Amino acid sequence: MTTFLHPARHRARHRRHQRLRSLRTAATAALVALGSLTALTTATAPARADTVICDQFGSTTIQGRYVVQNNRWGTSATQCVNATSTGFTLTRADGSVPTNGAPKSYPSVYNGCHYTNCSPGTSLPKRIDTIGSAPSSVSYGYVGDAVYNASYDIWLDPTPRTDGVNRTEIMIWFNRVGPIQPIGSPTGTASVGGRSWEVWTGSNGANDVISFVAPSAITGWSFDVMDFVDQAVARGLAQPSWYLTSVQAGFEPWQNGAGLRVDSFSSTVVTGGTGPGGPGTPATACRVTYTPSVWPGGFTTNVTVANTGTAPVDxxxxxxxxxxxxxxxxxxxxxxxxxxxxxxxxxxASSARIAPGGSQSFGLQGTYTGTFARPGQFSLNGTACAVA
Structure with a gap:
C-alpha cells in the first residue's frame, strides 16, 4: 500500500479561500435547479426540488441548518453534487489523481463554519469544555468502481476560528476503497464509541491529523462526536479550552466517485460542560471511593465518584x-x-454527567515524599461527599 500524505489538501483549501471572494458571485449563478416539480393529482404540497452544484466551491443549504458543498480543490476536472433534502449524491466525478498524494476533493455536508461559510443557526464554534455532548448520525451509500474514503471530519482550534485551516483535524474513516491510507503512520488501536479503530497520527504540513480507520465498511452510525474529541485531548492534540469549529460528513475521491452518497446527516451540540458557559450543577449527595496502589516514592489511584442523590450532576x-x-x-x-x-x-466532555445512582471513575499517578496518606475530604460541585 502506498503511503498517503496529502500535504496539498489544506494548502489547496487555503488557495481556495483566497479565490473564494471573487468566485462568490459566480458560485451563486452556478446553482441549477434539477428538473421541475411533478404535476400533482392530489392536494399535497410540492416536494422540494434538488439542487445540482457543479461550481468548484459552490454550496447550498439543506434542512435550513446544514451546508452541502462541492469543494473540488485538487483537480480541474468537473465534479457535481446533487443536494437532496437529507444529504447529497456525487453525480459526476471526472478525472483522477495519484493515490500517494492528495485526493481530488471533499464533497460534504456540515454543521459549523468552513472558510467563513457558516451553516444557518449553528452554535459552532464552541469551547470543548462547555460541551456536554455532540450527538451525530450519518448514513452513507457506496460504489465499487472508484478509489475513495468515506470520511467524517471534526475540526478543532485554539480560537473560535471560522476561516482557514484549524490546528487539529480528526478524521473518522467509515470506509476506504483502493490503495490509500491516512496521513502519517499507524500508532495503535483504540476503542471509541463502542467500536474498534486503527489509529493513525501525523501532520500534513498545515495541521495535525488523527485518523480513526474502521476495519470494515460502516454504512450508518449514530455516535457522540465528543468521544473522538476526548481522544484528541488525551493524546495532546487539543486542549479542553480549544474550540470545536465544525463537523463534516463526506468523501475524499482519488479516482472516479460518481454515485457516492450521504443519504442522511444530523449534528447537534449540547452544552453542559465544565468551562465558561457550563459551570456544572450542584450535587445533592455523593460518595467517593479512593483506592491507591503505593510503592516507594510513587503511587497510582483509582477514584470513583458516585452520585447518591436524586438528580443528575452535569x-x-x-x-x-x-x-x-x-x-x-x-x-x-x-x-x-x-x-x-x-x-x-x-x-x-463525554463523561460530564453522573446520573442519579450512577458513577464516574478516573485515575491518577503521582510521586510523594515522606509517608503516603490519602486525602481526607472531597467535594463534588461544592457538595461535601462521604468517603467509602
Missing part, C-alpha cells in the same frame, strides 16, 4: 487536597489541576 468537578509532598504526574479519564495542593478533577 459538568462534575471533584475537589480535594493532596497531602503535603504529593504531586500528580498524569491523570486519565479526567483533567486534574494543579499538580499539588488543593486540586480539582474535571470530567471529560
Amino acid at each position: 459538568g462534575w468537578r471533584l475537589a480535594f487536597a493532596l497531602p503535603a509532598g504529593q504531586t500528580v504526574t498524569q491523570a486519565w479519564n479526567a483533567t486534574v489541576s494543579p499538580a499539588s495542593g488543593t486540586v480539582t478533577a474535571t470530567g471529560t
